[in-house]
Amino acid sequence: MERRTIFLLAVLPLLVVALALNLLVGYRPEDMPGLIGAVLRFEAQSYEEAVLLFQRLPRSLIAIYVGSIAAASGFVLQSLVRNPLASPATMGVNAGAALFLVAGALVFDIGPALQGVAALAGALAGFVSCIVIARFAGRRNDPRGLSLILSGALVSMLFTGMTNAFLLSDPARRSEFLSWVVGTINHAYIDRLAMFWWVGAAAIVAFLLLARPLTLILFGAEKAASTGVNVPLVSRIAILAAVLGSGSVVAVCGPIGFVGLIVPHMVRPFVGNNLVFALPASLATGAVVCLLADVFAREALYPYVLSTGLVTDLIGGVVFVIIVKRFYLTPANREAA
Amino acid sequence: MIRRGTATDGKPVLRLANGLQMRTGNLLAGCGLVAATLILAAWSTGLGLTDTGLADLLRALSGSSLSDAETYALLTVRLPRILLGFMVGWAVALSGALLQSIARNPLADPGLFGFSQGSMIMIMLLLVIAPVAPKSLVALAAVTGGLCVAGLLLWLVGGERSSGLTIVLLGIAVETVLSSFGSLLLLYLPTETSITLSEWLAGSLFQANWSVIAAFTPLFVLGLVGSLLAGGATSAYDLGTEMAQALGEPVARSRPLILLFAVVLSAAAVTAVGPLVFLGVLAPHIAGFLSPAVGRARLLLSGLVGGILVVAADALTRGIAAGLPLPLGLSLTMVGVPLFIIALRLQALRKLQSH
Numbered sequence: 001m002e003r004r005t006i007f008l009l010a011v012l013p014l015l016v017v018a019l020a021l022n023l024l025v026g027y028r029p030e031d032m033p034g035l036i037g038a039v040l041r042f043e044a045q046s047y048e049e050a051v052l053l054f055q056r057l058p059r060s061l062i063a064i065y066v067g068s069i070a071a072a073s074g075f076v077l078q079s080l081v082r083n084p085l086a087s088p089a090t091m092g093v094n095a096g097a098a099l100f101l102v103a104g105a106l107v108f109d110i111g112p113a114l115q116g117v118a119a120l121a122g123a124l125a126g127f128v129s130c131i132v133i134a135r136f137a138g139r140r141n142d143p144r145g146l147s148l149i150l151s152g153a154l155v156s157m158l159f160t161g162m163t164n165a166f167l168l169s170d171p172a173r174r175s176e177f178l179s180w181v182v183g184t185i186n187h188a189y190i191d192r193l194a195m196f197w198w199v200g201a202a203a204i205v206a207f208l209l210l211a212r213p214l215t216l217i218l219f220g221a222e223k224a225a226s227t228g229v230n231v232p233l234v235s236r237i238a239i240l241a242a243v244l245g246s247g248s249v250v251a252v253c254g255p256i257g258f259v260g261l262i263v264p265h266m267v268r269p270f271v272g273n274n275l276v277f278a279l280p281a282s283l284a285t286g287a288v289v290c291l292l293a294d295v296f297a298r299e300a301l302y303p304y305v306l307s308t309g310l311v312t313d314l315i316g317g318v319v320f321v322i323i324v325k326r327f328y329l330t331p332a333n334r335e336a337a
Numbered sequence: 338m339i340r341r342g343t344a345t346d347g348k349p350v351l352r353l354a355n356g357l358q359m360r361t362g363n364l365l366a367g368c369g370l371v372a373a374t375l376i377l378a379a380w381s382t383g384l385g386l387t388d389t390g391l392a393d394l395l396r397a398l399s400g401s402s403l404s405d406a407e408t409y410a411l412l413t414v415r416l417p418r419i420l421l422g423f424m425v426g427w428a429v430a431l432s433g434a435l436l437q438s439i440a441r442n443p444l445a446d447p448g449l450f451g452f453s454q455g456s457m458i459m460i461m462l463l464l465v466i467a468p469v470a471p472k473s474l475v476a477l478a479a480v481t482g483g484l485c486v487a488g489l490l491l492w493l494v495g496g497e498r499s500s501g502l503t504i505v506l507l508g509i510a511v512e513t514v515l516s517s518f519g520s521l522l523l524l525y526l527p528t529e530t531s532i533t534l535s536e537w538l539a540g541s542l543f544q545a546n547w548s549v550i551a552a553f554t555p556l557f558v559l560g561l562v563g564s565l566l567a568g569g570a571t572s573a574y575d576l577g578t579e580m581a582q583a584l585g586e587p588v589a590r591s592r593p594l595i596l597l598f599a600v601v602l603s604a605a606a607v608t609a610v611g612p613l614v615f616l617g618v619l620a621p622h623i624a625g626f627l628s629p630a631v632g633r634a635r636l637l638l639s640g641l642v643g644g645i646l647v648v649a650a651d652a653l654t655r656g657i658a659a660g661l662p663l664p665l666g667l668s669l670t671m672v673g674v675p676l677f678i679i680a681l682r683l684q685a686l687r688k689l690q691s692h
Binding site for chain 1: 493494495501502503505506507509510511513514516517518520521524539614663664667670671674675677678681682685
């Protein structure tokens with residue numbers, strides 16, 4: 001069997017295992033049958049079952065949503081921007097969404113539904129600023145797109161700084177957003193997921209529909225055009241879907257960084273660049289990574305519960321360094337960097 | 338004794354009898370900056386909620402007594418903040434200027450490279466292990482942390498390749514990892530320590546007092562003296578390592594030494610107010626814009642500009658945004674990013690011209 005098929009076949013059981021871990025870690029083995037029955041009947045008869053149904057299950061759903069959308073968006077962005085470091089977190093998308101949401105909530109006092117719209121607008125604003133600044137400050141001789149990532153980092157720093165300033169200006173409502181702003185998966189945000197899930201679903205549908213033309217674009221714009229692909233239109237729709245999908249993730253649970261950066265690099269060695277296969281693989285792998293990061297955040301330092309965003313930042317920063325080292329600092333690529 | 342003359346590039350210089358020469362432009366810029374510092378500091382003593390100022394301070398010095406509120410505002414809050422702010426700004430700017438010379442990277446900055454974050458993590462680790470560690474141990478931890486990050490970065494980019502954007506990106510990544518690690522450490526600290534620390538993590542002058550200044554001074558003086566002794570060589574390093582070697586600079590010895598002093602200065606600033614990003618890039622660029630200089634003159638001018646920037650930022654937060662407790666690190670980031678982007682743009686333009 002091909003590596004691709006093995007990976008795709010293996011990742012689904014892995015997803016089930018990760019989901020089961022996320023739901024059931026910490027319960028006693030003898031309670032398991034009852035708990036599983038409670039999930040299947042969807043009604044709780046004891047405290048443990050209520051915790052499972054109304055705290056852990058929402059958490060897992062959010063983790064799956066966050067992980068899969070971030071990973072798929074990351075894969076599409078990396079393919080289209082042709083940069084191994086591209087992702088919603090490294091291109092200012094997450095920081096922009098967070099800034100607009102917090103500014104909207106604290107300055108204009110808008111409700112949750114409009115906050116979501118603000119996050120989507122912010123995601124677009126962050127992405128556009130990143131591109132504009134890269135054009136403005138970039139060097140002509142920058143074949144590997146480092147200035148794009150640098151301007152993404154700068155945009156993120158600026159927007160995060162402004163978000164913090166907004167939060168400081170309103171100490172009373174600060175605590176409401178303090179855990180959200182570092183990226184926290186929490187059952188309390190399930191209402192927001194119910195409100196915004198369709199944005200992410202639409203993004204995934206768009207990705208899957210465009211998987212073939214996007215793969216063709218990877219071979220080069222001219223080649224894709226000669227096979228009948230409308231390159232500008234397809235690229236724009238895909239980028240818009242990636243950015244808005246990431247914006248909806250931020251609207252649900254805050255900027256959870258780096259999943260979109262890591263997962264494509266985990267998937268690519270096995271599945272390759274063909275998006276028809278790579279997108280489903282990324283969706284599933286992203287969900288697995290996020291579920292496991294959430295388990296880690298919950299259990300590693302028990303009784304303290306960490307923000308999942310902290311865990312992904314911690315892992316993601318290390319992976320970022322490894323990617324830079326591998327892609328930019330190996331002897332063959334040194335001159336380009 | 339003092340003669341006027343012209344340097345080889347035709348700019349006017351002042352020559353002293355013993356052969357020392359100074360560029361008139363740099364001298365004037367230095368005098369102007371010192372004057373600006375004094376005016377700013379004097380104005381800044383009058384800003385804040387209590388209505389008092391320089392006049393009261395002078396009266397107090399000449400013997401007459403002040404009300405308790407005025408004494409508190411002047412001597413316990415404002416003067417330490419101004420003094421500490423100036424010294425910290427000086428230290429970070431100087432550290433940035435040194436790094437820019439030895440890395441030959443105009444974007445080098447102790448904050449962007451993660452040195453400050455490294456120092457901070459080490460201090461936090463120390464506080465987790467030994468909550469009542471003596472001040473000298475804290476200082477040592479700060480220097481060690483900064484050196485560890487410096488070593489890590491050098492290893493990652495492979496020694497000589499410190500001039501591109503890569504090292505900046507790696508520095509930012511290291512900073513991200515370290516700051517989330519720092520947030521993890523906060524959980525393990527006792528509640529009171531962790532609340533004070535989170536203010537300090539943001540880089541603020543809120544806790545400036547005379548004992549902080551006393552703890553900061555030894556490291557500051559060490560870094561200052563060291564960098565001014567070793568710093569003359571930065572003019573040679575600006576030309577590149579090979580050129581510096583050809584000019585008779587003992588590269589193998591003085592490069593690590595300059596790096597050490599840069600780390601000591603940034604560590605001193607971290608122990609006093611927490612990590613400040615962008616200041617180390619901005620100050621030398623602004624100084625170079627005011628009056629192009631090399632060697633020690635550049636270091637001194639950068640230091641002055643850094644001090645002025647911090648005192649001005651502090652004055653603004655106290656005077657204008659009095660209700661908003663904006664930490665220094667935050668306001669520096671918000672001002673720093675746009676200016677940094679402009680610096681990138683200018684650098685790109687210069688590259689285009691030279692090709």
